[in-house]
Amino acid sequence: MKDIFNKAAGAAKFIKQQIDDLGELCIITGSGLNPILESFTIIKSIAFSRIPHLRDATFHKGEFLVLEHEGKRYCALNGRLHYYEGYSAAEVAFPIRILFCLGVRKLIMTNATGGLQSHYEPGQIVMVKDHINLLPDNPLRGYNESNFGPRFPDMSDAYNKEWRQTTLELAKSQNINLEQGIYACFQGPSLETPAEYFYLNKIGADLVGMSTVPEVIAANHCGIKVLVFSVVTNVCMPIEDITPTTVESVIEVANRAIPVLKKLVFGSL
Numbered sequence: 039m040k041d042i043f044n045k046a047a048g049a050a051k052f053i054k055q056q057i058d059d060l061g062e063l064c065i066i067t068g069s070g071l072n073p074i075l076e077s078f079t080i081i082k083s084i085a086f087s088r089i090p091h092l093r094d095a096t097f098h099k100g101e102f103l104v105l106e107h108e109g110k111r112y113c114a115l116n117g118r119l120h121y122y123e124g125y126s127a128a129e130v131a132f133p134i135r136i137l138f139c140l141g142v143r144k145l146i147m148t149n150a151t152g153g154l155q156s157h158y159e160p161g162q163i164v165m166v167k168d169h170i171n172l173l174p175d176n177p178l179r180g181y182n183e184s185n186f187g188p189r190f191p192d193m194s195d196a197y198n199k200e201w202r203q204t205t206l207e208l209a210k211s212q213n214i215n216l217e218q219g220i221y222a223c224f225q226g227p228s229l230e231t232p233a234e235y236f237y238l239n240k241i242g243a244d245l246v247g248m249s250t251v252p253e254v255i256a257a258n259h260c261g262i263k264v265l266v267f268s269v270v271t272n273v274c275m276p277i278e279d280i281t282p283t284t285v286e287s288v289i290e291v292a293n294r295a296i297p298v299l300k301k302l303v304f305g306s307l
């Protein structure tokens with residue numbers, strides 16, 4: 039996308055025309071995790087389909103929200119785009135480019151994942167400390183738009199260490215068991231076979247999902263700090279104990295994690 043900066047700036051202008059103060063921190067909710075937004079006051083909601091150049095969400099709701107909490111403004115994406123919806127990684131990450139043009143500099147993302155450690159419990163929250171991109175794509179492939187960032191962005195601190203450290207301290211003070219883990223992104227939409235879960239565990243992943251990584255790459259490219267919470271909705275190790283996973287069970291287990299997730303998200307604002 040050679041004109042990606044103009045397109046993102048155009049989308050940001052469309053949003054700014056409707057609401058000017060939208061804060062510097064954005065929250066992106068994953069499957070079954072949008073109830074964390076209910077504790078905010080919603081000031082403005084704009085459907086993805088109305089925002090110029092933005093693709094529409096076919097699984098999640100897909101709205102851009104402006105929120106208020108304790109007198110401060112934030113924004114949120116209620117839902118995200120996925121590679122498995124048929125979009126390129128660049129299209130999946132386009133909302134991050136818009137957020138950059140809107141002045142957002144901090145991003146809290148949440149997602150539902152398969153857990154690749156046998157000690158994980160369904161509903162447990164794991165903070166992502168690193169990732170393995172197994173998508174056959176990268177959002178920065180092709181022309182580099184230097185208004186966003188460099189051709190070869192560094193990814194050594196993709197999940198901001200300082201922010202993770204303060205979040206670990208917050209979790210400890212609230213008696214929340216918060217482990218850190220490595221997230222692998224598979225393209226989906228089929229879930230993984232037992233052999234694939236085993237492979238992912240062998241290559242060092244603790245979590246597997248179908249999202250987040252394109253957005254994290256794009257966020258790092260343009261200097262947006264990232265914090266990611268994964269909810270383990272199905273435990274996939276040991277592989278002999280795997281039972282079928284349905285989207286209903288993913289959403290049900292994700293919902294159970296909401297009270298703890300809210301504490302972590304609100305504590306990290």
Ligand code: HPA
Nearest residue numbers: 150151152246247248271
């Ligand atoms: N694999 C990929 N994505 C997921 C899973 C899984 O097991 N669970 C929830 N999202």
